[in-house]
Amino acid sequence: MTIYHKITVIGGGAWGTALASMATRAGREVTLWAREDDVVTSINETHENKDFLPGITLPEGLKATSKLADAEGSDVILMVVPAQFVRAVAQDLKSFLKESTPIILCAKGIEQSTGKMMNEVMSEVLPKSPLVVLSGPTFAHEVAKGLPAAVTIASRYQQIAQNVADTLGQTTFRPYLSRDVVGAEVGGAVKNVLAVACGIVAGLELGENARAALITRGMAEMVRFGEARGAKRETMMGLCGLGDLILTCSSTQSRNMSLGMALGQGKSVEQIMMGRKSVAEGYHTASILADIAEQESIDMPIAAAVHKILHQGGDVAKVVEDLMRRPYVSEL
Numbered sequence: 120m121t122i123y124h125k126i127t128v129i130g131g132g133a134w135g136t137a138l139a140s141m142a143t144r145a146g147r148e149v150t151l152w153a154r155e156d157d158v159v160t161s162i163n164e165t166h167e168n169k170d171f172l173p174g175i176t177l178p179e180g181l182k183a184t185s186k187l188a189d190a191e192g193s194d195v196i197l198m199v200v201p202a203q204f205v206r207a208v209a210q211d212l213k214s215f216l217k218e219s220t221p222i223i224l225c226a227k228g229i230e231q232s233t234g235k236m237m238n239e240v241m242s243e244v245l246p247k248s249p250l251v252v253l254s255g256p257t258f259a260h261e262v263a264k265g266l267p268a269a270v271t272i273a274s275r276y277q278q279i280a281q282n283v284a285d286t287l288g289q290t291t292f293r294p295y296l297s298r299d300v301v302g303a304e305v306g307g308a309v310k311n312v313l314a315v316a317c318g319i320v321a322g323l324e325l326g327e328n329a330r331a332a333l334i335t336r337g338m339a340e341m342v343r344f345g346e347a348r349g350a351k352r353e354t355m356m357g358l359c360g361l362g363d364l365i366l367t368c369s370s371t372q373s374r375n376m377s378l379g380m381a382l383g384q385g386k387s388v389e390q391i392m393m394g395r396k397s398v399a400e401g402y403h404t405a406s407i408l409a410d411i412a413e414q415e416s417i418d419m420p421i422a423a424a425v426h427k428i429l430h431q432g433g434d435v436a437k438v439v440e441d442l443m444r445r446p447y448v449s450e451l
């Protein structure tokens with residue numbers, strides 16, 4: 120069994136902090152790189168990330184740094200900055216890594232400027248690095264508290280995926296292996312857009328029937344998009360697809376669902392996004408997802424509706440009504 124002992128987590132938001140905490144509990148030597156000096160100080164001095172994961176005591180062994188150079192000599196890197204920043208941060212990190220160092224991609228989104236998934240972005244910046252995707256139904260607060268969760272670990276390098284599972288796995292964190300990198304990434308990215316839609320339905324108080332319909336028809340959109348990109352349907356039916364979709368569409372713990380809820384309750388996009396520190400990936404992914412779907416004739420009416428509300432000034436009630444008015448078609 121190969122264990123990666125020295126781990127650097129890049130990204131001191133809620134998820135990076137939760138993963139760093141979980142890996143420290145597994146007995147690994149973990150350094151967490153955060154962009155904000157306040158976050159570094161807060162973690163090192165009070166064992167809490169007051170900005171992004173308040174109220175949770177982190178293990179004393181977890182050290183934070185603001186220097187990317189401290190990633191030098193790591194056995195593995197967890198990349199946990201939001202999707203739109205992955206390229207820039209990876210460029211800055213590049214000179215401190217060996218080409219053989221595995222990189223675990225943990226962001227859930229599509230690069231808005233290029234339409235690329237995270238593994239494609241990373242392959243351009245670090246073409247020789249073995250890539251692994253970690254994704255699944257995992258609210259950061261719960262993982263940080265040590266509550267049980269299961270994830271998909273996908274890689275074209277199965278031995279490395281196995282090593283990652285052996286490195287991070289514990290009785291409260293159960294990895295399942297997959298070879299389907301694209302399927303794992305599509306699930307995590309698309310579910311964020313669908314969670315915004317579920318939030319809108321909740322905010323409008325349209326009921327549980329509507330939410331169940333949205334989750335199911337949203338799943339059909341995820342599968343269509345994923346298959347067009349070469350993903351396997353079975354992967355998207357697993358933890359990183361359906362599992363994460365159910366979680367994110369069922370709880371206001373989700374930032375994406377909360378964003379949708381606020382829209383459904385009548386707040387404007389500008390009011391909601393103003394001064395926001397935490398990321399709602401669905402906001403950024405919605406527009407590029409809707410564009411790709413239109414360009415490639417992939418039928419994704421829910422994603423298009425979310426895009427219309429978020430980025431084209433669409434009236435919430437009207438957009439929902441238009442969705443329901445579409446011609447009746449085969450379910451399959």
Ligand SMILES: NC(=O)c1ccc[n+]([C@@H]2O[C@H](COP(=O)([O-])OP(=O)(O)OC[C@H]3O[C@@H](n4cnc5c(N)ncnc54)[C@H](O)[C@@H]3O)[C@@H](O)[C@H]2O)c1
Binds near residue numbers: 135155199225227
């Ligand atoms: N929070 C969760 O429960 C959770 C769970 C699974 C996956 N994820 C995914 O993890 C990724 C990170 O989310 P999070 O919840 O840790 O973030 P967060 O919302 O808690 O924090 C925002 C992060 O963005 C960073 N940031 C802001 N501007 C930046 C810039 N210009 N360059 C680089 N970084 C910048 C901040 O430093 C901070 O780390 C997202 O893709 C998210 O979908 C989150």
Ligand SMILES: O=P(O)(O)OC[C@H](O)CO
Binds near residue numbers: 255257258375376
């Ligand atoms: O809070 P959200 O909506 O970003 O969701 C967090 C995770 O992706 C849930 O798996």
